[in-house]
Amino acid sequence: MKCAGRCILVGSLILGGSHTLAGNQSSPRVGMLEQAGWAAIKAGNHKAAAEAFAEATKLEPKNASLWLGAGYTEFLLRHDAEAKAYLQRALDLDPKLSLARAQLAQVVKRQGDLAEAIRLYEIVATELPDEKGVADTLDRWKRERELHERMRVEVGDHFTVSFEGPEDAEMAAQALESLNRAFWRITDVFGTFPARKIPVVLYSGEQFRDITRSPQWAAAAFDGIIRVPMRGAGEKGEDLDRVLAHEFSHAMIRSLATRGLPTWLNEGLASALEAPDDLSWTDKTMATVAKAPSLAVLSTSFARLNGRDAQVAYAASTRAAKRLLDEAGGVAIANLLRDLGDGKEFEAAFLHRIQKSLVDFESSLSQ
Numbered sequence: 001m002k003c004a005g006r007c008i009l010v011g012s013l014i015l016g017g018s019h020t021l022a023g024n025q026s027s028p029r030v031g032m033l034e035q036a037g038w039a040a041i042k043a044g045n046h047k048a049a050a051e052a053f054a055e056a057t058k059l060e061p062k063n064a065s066l067w068l069g070a071g072y073t074e075f076l077l078r079h080d081a082e083a084k085a086y087l088q089r090a091l092d093l094d095p096k097l098s099l100a101r102a103q104l105a106q107v108v109k110r111q112g113d114l115a116e117a118i119r120l121y122e123i124v125a126t127e128l129p130d131e132k133g134v135a136d137t138l139d140r141w142k143r144e145r146e147l148h149e150r151m152r153v154e155v156g157d158h159f160t161v162s163f164e165g166p167e168d169a170e171m172a173a174q175a176l177e178s179l180n181r182a183f184w185r186i187t188d189v190f191g192t193f194p195a196r197k198i199p200v201v202l203y204s205g206e207q208f209r210d211i212t213r214s215p216q217w218a219a220a221a222f223d224g225i226i227r228v229p230m231r232g233a234g235e236k237g238e239d240l241d242r243v244l245a246h247e248f249s250h251a252m253i254r255s256l257a258t259r260g261l262p263t264w265l266n267e268g269l270a271s272a273l274e275a276p277d278d279l280s281w282t283d284k285t286m287a288t289v290a291k292a293p294s295l296a297v298l299s300t301s302f303a304r305l306n307g308r309d310a311q312v313a314y315a316a317s318t319r320a321a322k323r324l325l326d327e328a329g330g331v332a333i334a335n336l337l338r339d340l341g342d343g344k345e346f347e348a349a350f351l352h353r354i355q356k357s358l359v360d361f362e363s364s365l366s367q
């Protein structure tokens with residue numbers, strides 16, 4: 001089962017080149033670092049971007065556009081607390097820096113504060129009236145708010161399930177039961193519980209595509225909220241238990257590590273845990289490719305992949321995660337995730353918690 005962690009970025013706006021960001025008064029060194037930072041973002045090298053902006057902000061701490069770059073980079077790295085602080089600093093230095101406000105809105109939206117995200121974006125929309133993307137995003141967020149306001153909520157011990165009409169009440173009760181089964185099974189694997197109740201929203205297929213903007217192949221999504229297209233899932237005959245267990249696994253993983261997580265580990269664990277007794281699809285899929293994609297390639301988001309490539313990416317990731325579960329166990333993996341959440345570097349944390357180097361682990365996968 002697939003899902004896409006989706007992020008709508010004003011990145012296209014920033015990287016589109018229509019805005020001159022370098023402060024005129026910048027020293028040549030700072031100008032160079034700023035340019036290098038944006039080039040690194042464009043090339044997908046977020047670590048190099050973070051380093052460039054860190055040095056630049058040290059040299060010119062009062063340059064708002066540098067903090068925008070630093071904040072945007074942290075957003076891409078999913079370091080939301082840092083992203084928020086840096087973007088806020090950019091706005092404190094230059095309250096007219098709309099791009100920082102727009103990016104800050106994306107951060108608070110991802111943190112679950114839709115009301116604040118809309119408030120910020122409404123300001124951005126007045127500041128950038130010609131940016132169609134801004135108006136579209138604002139409209140979509142408002143549709144999401146309106147929909148959620150008219151939804152009913154079924155409250156369980158571990159989840160709250162929101163749904164739209166009375167005709168969905170039975171489906172919501174069924175989803176809650178399914179989620180509770182997944183809860184006990186998967187918390188047992190990791191030996192830990194999520195800190196708080198997890199919000200679940202049931203959508204129609206159309207609402208789901210509109211609000212999450214997931215790729216066509218996505219069966220559900222998790223972005224702090226488990227979002228499931230109920231009627232859509234039913235129509236495709238997909239197994240609700242699998243979809244919900246998959247998304248709950250993401251919620252568990254996120255409660256242990258909000259950052260530093262390679263996509264193969266996140267998606268692989270969720271796929272391996274959705275129905276652990278039925279993983280034959282991974283071997284079938286892998287038998288159709290000459291060579292499995294490397295874990296390094298599988299570390300970035302799958303959202304950009306087409307259906308076929310996504311299937312291979314999921315199969316390879318699931319196979320790796322299953323091996324990890326079998327060899328090291330869920331508790332060791334939970335400790336690895338906690339280390340990543342604490343900011344530890346992946347390969348070092350892997351060696352420490354799994355007692356095997358990542359390189360050795362990867363080469364053992366093909367054996």
Ligand SMILES: [Zn+2]
Pocket residue numbers: 001002003004246250266267270
């Ligand atoms: Zn997923």
